[in-house]
Amino acid sequence: MSAIRHALATRRADDFAAWYQEVVSAADMAEESGVRGCMVIKPWGYGIWERMQRLLDARIKAAGVQNVYFPLFIPLGNFVREAAHVEGFAKEMAVVTHHRLIADGKGGLIPDPAAKLEEPLIVRPTSETIIGDAMSRWVQSWRDLPLLLNQWANVVRWEMRTRMFLRTSEFLWQEGHTAHDSRDDARAETMRALEMYRAFAEEDVALPVIAGEKPENERFPGAVETWSIEAMMQDGKALQAGTSHYLGTNFARAANIRFQDREGVQQFAHTTSWGVSTRMVGGLIMTHGDDDGLRVPPRLAPQQVVILPMLRGDDGDGALVDYCEALRAMVAAQSAFGEPLRVLLDKRPGKAAAKRWDWVRRGAPVLIEVGPRDREAGTVSLLRRDALWGEGGKPAFQTPTREAAAQALPGILAEIQGALFDQAHARRDANIERGITTADALADYFAPGNRYPGWAQVQWARPTGPALDAVVERLKALKLTVRNVPQGAEPADGACLFTGERAVERIIVARSY
RNA sequence: CGGGGAGUAGCGCAGCCCGGUAGCGCAUCUGCUUUGGGAGCAGAGGGUCGCAGGUUCGAAUCCUGUCUCCCCGACCA
Numbered sequence: 001m002s003a004i005r006h007a008l009a010t011r012r013a014d015d016f017a018a019w020y021q022e023v024v025s026a027a028d029m030a031e032e033s034g035v036r037g038c039m040v041i042k043p044w045g046y047g048i049w050e051r052m053q054r055l056l057d058a059r060i061k062a063a064g065v066q067n068v069y070f071p072l073f074i075p076l077g078n079f080v081r082e083a084a085h086v087e088g089f090a091k092e093m094a095v096v097t098h099h100r101l102i103a104d105g106k107g108g109l110i111p112d113p114a115a116k117l118e119e120p121l122i123v124r125p126t127s128e129t130i131i132g133d134a135m136s137r138w139v140q141s142w143r144d145l146p147l148l149l150n151q152w153a154n155v156v157r158w159e160m161r162t163r164m165f166l167r168t169s170e171f172l173w174q175e176g177h178t179a180h181d182s183r184d185d186a187r188a189e190t191m192r193a194l195e196m197y198r199a200f201a202e203e204d205v206a207l208p209v210i211a212g213e214k215p216e217n218e219r220f221p222g223a224v225e226t227w228s229i230e231a232m233m234q235d236g237k238a239l240q241a242g243t244s245h246y247l248g249t250n251f252a253r254a255a256n257i258r259f260q261d262r263e264g265v266q267q268f269a270h271t272t273s274w275g276v277s278t279r280m281v282g283g284l285i286m287t288h289g290d291d292d293g294l295r296v297p298p299r300l301a302p303q304q305v306v307i308l309p310m311l312r313g314d315d316g317d318g319a320l321v322d323y324c325e326a327l328r329a330m331v332a333a334q335s336a337f338g339e340p341l342r343v344l345l346d347k348r349p350g351k352a353a354a355k356r357w358d359w360v361r362r363g364a365p366v367l368i369e370v371g372p373r374d375r376e377a378g379t380v381s382l383l384r385r386d387a388l389w390g391e392g393g394k395p396a397f398q399t400p401t402r403e404a405a406a407q408a409l410p411g412i413l414a415e416i417q418g419a420l421f422d423q424a425h426a427r428r429d430a431n432i433e434r435g436i437t438t439a440d441a442l443a444d445y446f447a448p449g450n451r452y453p454g455w456a457q458v459q460w461a462r463p464t465g466p467a468l469d470a471v472v473e474r475l476k477a478l479k480l481t482v483r484n485v486p487q488g489a490e491p492a493d494g495a496c497l498f499t500g501e502r503a504v505e506r507i508i509v510a511r512s513y
Numbered sequence: 514c515g516g517g518g519a520g521u522a523g524c525g526c527a528g529c530c531c532g533g534u535a536g537c538g539c540a541u542c543u544g545c546u547u548u549g550g551g552a553g554c555a556g557a558g559g560g561u562c563g564c565a566g567g568u569u570c571g572a573a574u575c576c577u578g579u580c581u582c583c584c585c586g587a588c589c590a
Binding site for chain 1: 514522562580581582586589590
């Protein structure tokens with residue numbers, strides 16, 4: 001038993017779903033909007049997304065990909081070309097049918113029947129079709145390839161069940177779209193994007209992931225291959241945190257993206273697409289959050305260091321603020337991870353101890369409280385968010401000198417970034433069961449009493465068609481899905497767990513978001 | 514989209530069954546006290562009870578519809 005008084009009302013272990021929602025609101029990240037499935041992303045939540053954008057965009061540009069922007073609206077006729085793609089998205093589409101409102105005579109407004117669109121517009125659920133249409137005009141010769149594009153955009157999918165950041169009807173993402181003159185080149189791009197996501201997730205978000213290929217039944221509609229990075233949440237469920245697709249020539253045929261090769265022969269281009277979304281923010285919460293709120297990895301924190309003067313509303317405040325301003329300047333002069341350190345001096349009136357818990361819940365990596373006694377002694381009181389609690393259920397303050405604190409911060413932030421990754425990595429590895437070889441053992445491992453069981457890595461014979469459907473049904477009975485076939489796993493050396501045939505590869509099986 | 518639950522002050526809730534003009538805790542504001550760790554006391558402000566109809570002399574409360582959220586399922590980044 002601990003005497004710790006946590007900053008949240010709900011513990012992860014008691015009700016993970018309720019805890020998640022409490023973090024989203026207590027960390028002041030987002031709130032409901034009144035529109036089904038849509039959310040208002042508040043400054044702290046959006047600031048984290050902006051950091052993700054900045055870091056991922058740098059990686060995208062470093063790969064020679066150029067940013068573009070395509071329209072929100074896609075003509076219906078443009079969308080209907082790739083059959084599997086359309087079938088995959090048709091059920092969840094927002095459609096624009098009118099362009100004007102008129103009074104309904106009862107004080108309200110209705111779409112003007114006289115302003116019905118000749119051809120409805122759909123709100124993009126993803127942009128393969130409209131970008132494919134442009135590519136068909138932009139690509140003529142092998143010299144035009146590869147064509148490497150990316151856009152940062154919002155997309156809309158009419159989801160049946162929504163959750164903040166994890167699945168919203170409208171979400172923000174980047175979608176890369178590339179066209180190539182060969183299968184090999186397009187597949188290489190697919191794998192490059194996947195590796196980019198792995199590095200982004202692990203190095204920037206401190207999110208350990210397993211990269212691998214999705215099974216046939218989990219492929220993106222219209223894709224030839226779909227690859228993903230999968231992260232383990234603290235309740236043991238898997239979260240698909242990024243995807244990369246090799247689309248073959250399916251979309252090129254649908255959009256007529258053709259080029260003349262070196263021999264003068266018309267060929268269809270091979271295309272790819274890849275994306276990471278605001279869902280990553282949800283993954284960050286469920287990976288790094290604790291019973292005191294969010295913990296933001298320093299590379300992503302909008303503010304890495306927050307200085308809290310212990311103001312008393314008396315004459316002593318001026319000198320204290322001066323002391324803190326000087327500290328702020330010292331800290332701001334430091335660099336961490338190759339960028340100037342992001343530091344906030346929170347001078348809002350109020351008790352430092354009360355404001356402290358606001359910043360703990362938001363998950364700022366380092367808090368520095370400064371009182372009159374610190375000022376006189378030339379010290380500060382420093383608290384690491386990744387190691388909040390000390391002896392006796394009290395916050396674990398350190399009291400270095402002001403100068404020492406400022407100089408130590410780059411190192412401390414690097415330590416926190418590493419500590420968050422290491423904790424998540426250790427937890428994930430401890431919760432992957434690799435010894436399951438029978439269906440009964442699998443059912444036992446995921447038995448209802450075992451609340452947060454984690455993942456199982458098992459061997460299978462990679463069934464296809466009806467045989468795969470049968471496997472999917474058996475897994476569904478246990479609420480499980482095949483997440484992916486991990487890259488770099490050991491070769492199969494046993495029997496398929498489902499069919500008893502000789503296994504050909506290892507797969508990750510898990511419950512998922 | 515099916516099954517279940519819920520919308521009352523910024524947050525968490527009571528009141529509803531049995532209609533009579535809205536309350537508690539935290540937060541906020543003011544004053545006094547306190548002052549190195551999530552302060553105490555006193556006072557104050559803040560709500561057309563999700564929205565729209567209906568029943569009624571009178572609706573947070575009863576009836577109908579509708580919107581939104583949460584949980585479970587089906588579907589999906």
